[in-house]
Amino acid sequence: MTADSVTAPTAEPVTDNDGILTIAISSSAPGNPLNDDALAAGAAALREVARGERRVGVILLKGPGANFCAGGNVRDFASAAHRPTFLREIADNFHAFINALHEAERPVVAAVKGWAAGAGMSIVTHADVAIGGPSTKMRPAYRGIGLSPDGGMTWTLPRLVGAARARQIILTDPVIDAEKALDWGLLSEIVTDDEVDAAALAAAAKIASGPWQSDAAARALLTRSATSTLGDQLAAEARSISALSASPEGIEGVDAFVAKRKPDFGSARNA
Incomplete structure (x- = not known):
């Protein structure tokens, strides 16, 4: 889920250079929660890719802070006037981004620094190439606040790790360290923590230079x-x-x- 109602000013969430469409999917606010404005801008750019109006060969997803994305802003959930209405709107907006990511039909690279929890972990499961560091950690995190997954996690996770392990992960909510994430196929590669962004950019550039x-x-x-x-x-x-x-x-x-x-x-x- 997403995102912050009030966020600190951040750099442009969507950039397009050398055949790489880069989307900073989270906010620079504490914890780096998913950012609604970034999702909306990213979805619009991805639809342009799908329509052939924006020419890129690869999509690079990253976070602007220490974490890839620590999930939704639970304080926003708690303060909503009517939580079901608010959560449905949040989920629909998030899912519009996920649908646009798939409809763009381009390889997806993720620079998975720090935490990828909740919605952040959901997004990682949609990446074709996910690069993390030794400090990378993942966690579904939904059951801890009494909610069920969104962002397609119940669709992608069984395809990545198998049905039995996906059920275990979602229902027991473990913290998944980088080595286990690599072993289970949630990460493609582990580099040093300070090389995650550069390695993900290099992978995206290699894809963008090809057919x-x-x-x-x-x-x-x-x-x-x-x-x-x-x-x-x-x-x-x-x-x-x-x-x-x-x-x-x-x-x-x-x-x-x-x-x-x-x-x-x-x-x-x-x-």
């Missing part, structure tokens, strides 16, 4: 694989690789391989 259509297609295939039969997945892969072979990036990649040179995917995209 955008190929990466988007691979991500779509991976997403659908959990609910596809093998036959359906093979058919989808055949359609995808055939279509990409006629794309500018596909043509450039194959021709560069034959010519024994490095492919120039950027020029192919802009041709």
Whole structure:
């Protein structure tokens, strides 16, 4: 859930440079809770990506403070005039961002510094590449305040860690340290704490320098694989690789391989 009703001024939550759309999803307020304004701006930018109005190859999610995101601002929940109405609005806004993240059909990299709790952990489960440090910790945190998960955690977590472990995590609410998160597939890599942002940016830059259509297609295939039969997945892969072979990036990649040179995917995209 999200977010702060009153936050300290922060840098622009959405930036777009060198094919990387960066979204600072949390506030700089104490604890780094999810920020409604950042979610709204991020969702709008992601919809532009989906419509082809903003050209990027990768999405980088990060927090502006010591934590990736420590969840929602529970004090805001407590002070709401009518909690069910307030929580439904908060969840709907959060879910609009999550839907936009998926509809953008771009690889997602997360710089998971410090805590990723509640909504922050939910967001991490949507990342294709999640980089943390030794101090990174995750926790569902919902049952501790008598609430159930949001942000798609009940959909993504079983796909990442298996149904039995997902149930255990959500129902017993453990603190998951970085090594366990790596072992369970919640993190892709652990670097030193002060290198998390740089390593995540480097991963995003590497993806952004490559074939955008190929990466988007691979991500779509991976997403659908959990609910596809093998036959359906093979058919989808055949359609995808055939279509990409006629794309500018596909043509450039194959021709560069034959010519024994490095492919120039950027020029192919802009041709």
